[in-house]
Amino acid sequence: MVLDDTLARNNVTVLGAGTKTLVLAHGFGCDQTMWQLLTPYLEHDFRIVLFDYVGSGKSDPRAFKGEKYSTLEGYAQDITDVCDALNLSDVTLVGHSVSAMTGLIAAIEVPHIISKLVMVCPSPCFLNDPPDYQGGFERADLEELLGLMDRNYVGWANHLAPIVMGMNGAEMVETLADSFCSTDPLFAKTFARVTFFSDCRDLLSKAKQPTLIFQSTEDTLAAVSVGKFVQAQMINAQLEIVEANGHCLHMTHPREIAPALVQFALE
Template identity: 60%
Template sequence: MGSDNDVLTRNNVTVLGKGNKTLLLANGFGCDQNMWRFLLPYMKGDYKIVLFDYVGSGNSDVSQFQQNKYRTLDGYAEDIIDVCDELSLNNVNLVGHSVSSIIGLLAAIKKPEYFVKLVMVCPTPCFLNFPPEYFGGFDEADLHELLGLMDKNYIGWAEYLAPLVIGVNNSEALTSELSSSFCSTDPVIAKSFARATFFSDYREILSQVRHPTLIFQSDNDALAAKSVGDYMHNKIQNSAIEIIQAEGHCLHMTHPEKIAPLLIKYVNDE
């Protein structure tokens, strides 16, 4: 590591508030820290909130992207650990959206002493179907087609994926914001992250989780069905699950008022 500010600049780190409990908010694929803004009004005053962008996302330093490092989710977990190191964080409540639930889990397994609780917003350990024992929601051919679309028609890919992620009946403004966020990411980096996200299988590590874990599951999520949330709840020994009456894969954006009180209660419970 170089100078003190390397990681803070590289990952575009933002620190808000001074509370004695720390919340580290980690974005999903194709998103940046701005996506957490809907949840923040519920958190003000009581917490130290740390926001960041993975290398290659948002306003991170894209020049720091290394294909080899970020080929798997472990590279992104290193970003989380680096941010914790740089800010000397411990007793962190790590709130991860979608793939960041698993990235956060990898970080917590590697450096358990940094974290106190994990919160997962619409998580999945694996998007692929392995019938009959596991249905992640997608056949391998579907995902190859999705990645192929990234090559052929990047804008079309973003416009196809964004409403699926937000939920077709939710705000069009949020859908177009997510689509723009996808499009603002360098296509080479986006495809690398997409491959690491959609083709990985982290079911095996769920049993290694030692931290108390809260799972938020949308009752209608095109990317992670309720059965996936139940699967994770069953595999993570010290876990709780909250099924939210909502559509879509981005509860922190579409239904912050539903998850915020439950999140705060979970973090505050000793």
């Protein structure tokens, strides 16, 4: 793939003055602008690569292929394409929410490129699988949520945004709702289905990279038990539990998570 094609397709932005590289991968319904509160804490120490998945933000909508982006592997391919286009190596991949799992898939695929993982509020599976795993949701509840997207897209966005942001992010709910609403409904529903119904639990042990997990004490989408499960299943993972309410620590608590992120990535 021609370098310029990937950079334009995924609306790639590079900033920062450091020699080590961070690639920041946004979550469902978001885009690279969601990192803007965290990047000021990182720019001095790192080269930062931001991008939008195809179907999100200012990516090229013509590149969207329903079959490709109906699996997390399709989104992971966006990550590896961006890394290839910039000829990156020794990358720390920072993934929020579902991108913790797309980052995991990419890291397993290209361990020679991605050397460390940072997972912000990850969930390998949102579905409950009793008795041993509680992802937080029953299938019927998630199907209802996706059904609301079809019936009332704006209503769906306004319903989901406060759940995702939590009490600590009340002033940012409108920003997230606007991001949801600015995404083409077809792209959003495709990404939503793969986000909420994928199961990556069996992949966690396959990543050999050192991993840092940030977990909120109160997160409607991913309970502390989920963060502990991810840590336990991975070969080399550490868990940082942050006193916070919400699923977007990079937006609500950038000052709190930045020091540990910087130290981990520079080690």
